[in-house]
Amino acid sequence: MSGDVQAARAGRTRSHALRVRRMLSVLALLAATAACGAGASTDTGSPTAAPADGPKVLRILAGSEIKDLEPLLKRAEDAAGVRVVLSYAGTLDGADRVASGGADGKYDATWFSSNRYLSLIDGATARLSTQTKIMVSPVLLGLKASKARELGWDGKPVTWNDIAAAASARKFTFGMTSPAASNSGFSALVGVTAALSDAGEAVDKPQIEAATPKLKQFFSAQTLTAGSSGWLADAYAKQGTVDGLVNYESVLLGLNASGRLAEPLTLIYPGDGVVTADYPLTLLSSATPDKKELYGKLAAWLRGPEVQREIMTTTYRRPIVPEVRPDRRFGSASLVELPFPNRRSAADELIGVYLNQVRRPSRTLFVLDTSGSMEGDRIDALKQALTALSGADTSVSGSFSRFRDRETVTMIPFNSAPGTPQTFTLPERDPGPTLQRIRSYGEALEARGGTAIFDSLRAGYEQARSSAGSGDFTSIVLMTDGDNTDGSSYEDFASYYRSLPVKFRTFVVIFGDSNVNEMGKIAQLTGGATFDARSGALAAAFKEIRGYQ
Amino acid sequence: MKRWIGVGLALLLGGAVVVALVVGNRGGGTKPRELTLVRGVIGSEKKPFFDDQRVRAVFAGHGLRVEVDTAGSRQIASSVDLKKYGFAFPSSAPAAEKIKRDQGAGRTFAPFSSPMAIATFKPIVDVLAKAGVVRDSGQGYQVLDMRKYLDLVAKGTRWDKLPGNTAYPARKRVLLTTTDVRTSNSAAMYLSIAGYVANGDDVVTSTAQGAKVAQAVAPLFLDQGYSETSTEAPFEDYLSLGMGKTPMLMVYEAQYASRLFAGDGSIRPDMRLLYPSPTVLSKHTLVPLSPQGAEVGRLLQEDPELGRLAALYGFRTASAKAFDDLVAKVKAPLPASVIDVVEPPDYDRLEGMITAIDRLYRSGAAPSSTP
Incomplete structure (x- = not known):
């Protein structure tokens, strides 16, 4: 086991610049040393290779967003009797595979930051069994403290309309992930569109059309893009010209705590609403009864008050169980949740409009x-x-x-x-x-x-x-x-x-x-x-x- | 240790507990009693009850070991292969009626029920009271007037447009949060309520009425945007994330009551429970598919200890005493009984309306806010 952990660590150090690898790479937390061979790097997977299985192994197809939980998940074996083996995939890529049945038999569960898009694909919900939310994090704008002050957004209620107006006047620039590759970008796009469309209900084609000019204004200030939230945060930390980031609250708080920023980010909680990731640990319908039991154990362990508190303190995500209350770092703003589209056509239209018309x-x-x-x-x-x-x-x-x-x-x-x-x-x-x-x-x-x-x-x-x-x-x-x-x-x-x-x-x-x-x-x-x-x-x-x- | 923290997750302990009980029961060196396994397929909201070790102990005392799988009530009635089960226990009478008919079951048991209710917050109640949508029932609890609520929705009213609303000036539509009506029983119960009102205060009894009503009430679901598939998930959001995310949520009274009875602090002082007027009862109805399944039904209905335990989970049982005692004990703000209860439509009518709404989802038709 320790050899395995070391292999993973060595892989990670070496991969500093190689951080973004094949998203399908199999990261064996505890189990797969034998399969990888000594000294193997972490990118041993191919899209078709199934992760190593075993009696206590729960194979999870996950979004790279949950990578920061690896240290915690390593302890699940001793604490909950479940060996977690994670394989990573992008949100839409993962959705593709689950919906098409490509995940059946290779994985027992999925763990993405949200199942919303996946649920819109025809036939996908039948492939999902129990879904258990583990934690939550809203997608927000984080802005250099000096810039936030300059714009007068420090401790004052701000709406997406205010943000879009300032963006349009090029008063600030920001980075965001691609909505086609990563959930944080997609959530932000949905939220901004819902807010700017002024409709109040879930966005559909007419609302998207109406909001397109305002969306163009807003995204004219986007000067940094990325395929994953983690890479975006790294890229942001390494530069000084971009003023802020649209990302999960957890990533923004994590950056502030990392000591890597020349200037801390002020978190802007738009008064007109946000879209929140809820990280549902999801059992696949194809999972065997043994795996179902392991799934239940892991979910229960992750939702215990102590683990919930640890998730909150170490990864800056809000706890999902009501017994554990978010601490002061999360502020006291009541976050209005913006409606999320309930049709595939609307979601796809939105991504298409962003890629082909709105973004630079x-x-x-x-x-x-x-x-x-x-x-x-x-x-x-x-x-x-x-x-x-x-x-x-x-x-x-x-x-x-x-x-x-x-x-x-x-x-x-x-x-x-x-x-x-x-x-x-x-x-x-x-x-x-x-x-x-x-x-x-x-x-x-x-x-x-x-x-x-x-x-x-x-x-x-x-x-x-x-x-x-x-x-x-x-x-x-x-x-x-x-x-x-x-x-x-x-x-x-x-x-x-x-x-x-x-x-x-x-x-x-x-x-x-x-x-x-x-x-x-x-x-x-x-x-x-x-x-x-x-x-x-x-x-x-x-x-x-x-x-x- | 708060007794209820682990309630939703007690399933893990299930296996170990049975062994312990059997061993524990063996007394003076006699062999452990062989338990008969009965499998059931149930609505997910009853799983914590069936996984409770005290419930398992009662069944074990009667020589039964009950194992359950969960599925949506509509699924149980339509797509679940019932051959491997000794009983089906959906959360609504219409689904049970369909199963009974399909399976040729002789009888059913309805051991517990729960009225549909609305979990919300004091500032929301105040704003809606000002708008005339929430009023006192005169029976010691507040109700949401469904007729007035439907009018509000029909006008596409946004929270920030409600007069005098400084407490929740959100720029989103006034809409009750529900689960996905295509998969979840609680949303189907809500559809029954809204359908009753939209049908001129009458239960939908014909296909023609159903088609008209479905068209009228579809925006209640479609305009919400994405909705979850199981009732527990949005309730959890309500408890943890509060008013911003979920200002009003359609729930089973049992969900709210069980948290109150547990006294675990998850129901905070600004939380309120309203009842829609009219409301419907979610009548949890067990359809026996084997003699052992019938025995499970009989015990649930007749065993006082099981009744007491069901009340702990917030269900109202045949004898009102268990529930009332708990209400008195924790001084829960829950009424002894809820009046203005109407019947849901029969299975085929309800199914017809859900199918019609499903078609609207699929057609991609823009939700219309004018029913």
Whole structure:
């Protein structure tokens, strides 16, 4: 057991820049040492691998939001007789798998920050058995203390309308996760829309339409995006130009307590309401009676007053059992809960409107390895990944990962030298023909020659610099399957990067025989992240990166 | 240790407890008594009762070990495979009536009931009283006038538009929170109440009435947005998160009463229980599917100790005494009896209305606030 814990810890340290990995990676808390092998890193999973099972093991498909409960859950074996094995997935990706039955038999339970979206998918509720809420955390705006004071929001009632007005006047900027990838972003989007639509009931198409102009104003101030709440908080802590964050109260309080912020965040509790995550630990209908019993034990243990108090003190989430009252840190504001859509069509419409009309457009550069070693399955996987992003992936998460209306996509294939950049600009509506052109472009890629990673990455940055529009989200994706064989070195690139007046993040896909160390260094240098596609599908890694673009 | 903290979770202890009891009962070296296993499928709100070790002890005293699975009442009546069960124990009379008919059961037992009620807060009661929606029943408790409430909803009234409302100026619609009417019995009971009023103060008895009424009352459910599938979840929100999240919640009186009787402090001083006028009784009705199942029904109805325990869980039983004693003991603000109770429609009519509302969910039609 201790060996396992160590392996996990070593993995985590090493993964500082690699924090965002394949979301499907299996993190074995207590049980899976044997399966992983000594010294294995934590990203051993593939989308199809089932986590290790055992008589006392409860296999939980979870949102990465609950990662901070790992230390607590480790104790569940001694305290409750349940060995918790967690596997992580993004909210919509997880919803996809549960609704399609893909989680049945591989997992016994799920634990996402909310089941609301999942419940809207046809047939999904039949796959869920008992749901037990464990804790709650509202999604709020946290703003640098000085900025909050400047805006006069310090200790004064503020509404989403006030916030939208200030955002529209560019009086502050903020970061938020992608609503298509993460529950905090989705909850915020629902809340802001409900508040701005002025309707008072659950939002539906007409309300979304009515609120769209105001939503555009509000989100014009969003200058940082991410695929996960944890990464967003990290990215925020490392910089100084963004003024605030839309995130769970727990993440905001946690950041304040972490000592990592130059200036603490003032939490703004909008008077017109919030959307609250309630973290339902949910038994799958497919679970066997033994697992059902383990589930009951774990749920009971987690809801005991002592554990509830510990969750509150260590993770800043509010307790769900009435016996334990939230302490002073949570303030005394009565939080009005805004209605959540009760139809899939409304939820999807909202995400679609956000991605394609409301948010600032993205400019995305793909620096793609087409060297000789990519020949065969690898180049096919790359083509498939590009096809999926061009609208061929019709799953819930896939349909929100496609190249978006108003997005500028540049492809820079490379081998012994960078190839000619090819740029595609998606129009404001009717993206079909452009998507088709991207697909054809991808289909025509051929594998040959050497691997000039750093010359090509540099070409990507040059291209980004020459074309970046102000206000766009610009990022670079680097995908390579091997070592650098031609041209400049990592060190050359690093000194080039440091000299740049405007920085862009690089999201690195580790594939085939990638040099993991060097790839990690690129991600760390540029404030990006690595996505490991060595054991999973390349398309899944590309899809996950979309949350950060 | 507060006795009730673990109530909802007592299931864990179940297995261990039975063993202990059997061993404990064996007395002077005689062999432990062999218990007959009876399986039941029940509405989830009764699970804590069946998992209570004292309840299990009474059954064990009669040679029975009762194990239960939970399912929504509508599910029990329509989709649950009843072959492996000795009894079905849904939370409403209409569902029980359907099961009885389908299974050809000879009789049913209705050992306990609970009126539908509204868990809310004092500031909300005051605001609604000012708006004329809440009034005194003259029987020592306050009621929510359903007719006036439906009028308020029909106008799309928002909390911040209610005259003189400084206590809860939320910019959201005045709507009772309920569970999902497609899965949960408490919401179906609410539908019965609203349907009665919308049908001109009469029980819905025809398909044509049902179709019209469903259309009229659908916004009560659709306009709420997302609603939960089980009654315990929103009640928990009510208790823990308070007025901001759940200003008014449709509950079984038993949920609120059991917390009061437990004296665990979860019912705080500003919390109030109203009764809709009219209301309906959730009549927990056991349909025996085997002779042992019938014995469970008989014991629930006749055994005084089981009646006393059921009252602890907030249920009203055949003999009012158990409930009344508890009310007196903790000085609970609960009426001895609730008047203005109407009957729910029969199963087919109720099912027809739920199906019609389900169609509106699916059609994606924008909720209309004008019934």
